[in-house]
Amino acid sequence: MQMRKLCASSLEWKYIYKLMKSVENETIRDYVENQIEWNVVKANQYKFMEYFLKFLTVVTPTVVFVLQQCLDSKNPLVQMIVLGAATVTSASSTFIKFHDKRILYRKSAEQIKEETMLYITHTGKYNTEERDEQFVLELDRITKGANKEWRRIEEKKEERKEEKKKAEKKEEVTREGEKEKKEEEKRE
Numbered sequence: 001m002q003m004r005k006l007c008a009s010s011l012e013w014k015y016i017y018k019l020m021k022s023v024e025n026e027t028i029r030d031y032v033e034n035q036i037e038w039n040v041v042k043a044n045q046y047k048f049m050e051y052f053l054k055f056l057t058v059v060t061p062t063v064v065f066v067l068q069q070c071l072d073s074k075n076p077l078v079q080m081i082v083l084g085a086a087t088v089t090s091a092s093s094t095f096i097k098f099h100d101k102r103i104l105y106r107k108s109a110e111q112i113k114e115e116t117m118l119y120i121t122h123t124g125k126y127n128t129e130e131r132d133e134q135f136v137l138e139l140d141r142i143t144k145g146a147n148k149e150w151r152r153i154e155e156k157k158e159e160r161k162e163e164k165k166k167a168e169k170k171e172e173v174t175r176e177g178e179k180e181k182k183e184e185e186k187r188e
Contacts, residue, residue, distance in 0.1 A: 019036075
């Protein structure tokens, strides 16, 4: 099994490696290994991105404060750029949903490990002649369930974007109405 750098603990990879060695059917072993590796690596990548974005969300407002204290107020461009970055990181953490995606991948990896353990030990539904077929079908069910959940997360993200656009348009219309009202008051 190819171990990916900076993606998971060596202890977890050792466990996965031992688990995979116990699967007798080579085709099934390769399939399971691929599924577990994909989910573990993706979960850890999203974990890194989630924590990095949280770090930026905390650090950038602090940088703005320090810049306000250190720089003269005649040149606020740098402060505005850093403040803009703080706003973007905060908003993107809301819309990107790294946490939800990380949990989804982690959950899938753990479900696959659990099913693999049941399969290896011939326990429960895998105590039959058709256990190979049942196992592959169960892995497909887990993967399809994760894909449905992924789509749901992405659809929610799109809905939030649309709601934000509607709110911005409404705010723009309100501002234009107020502007027209002020112009009418000036005319009178």
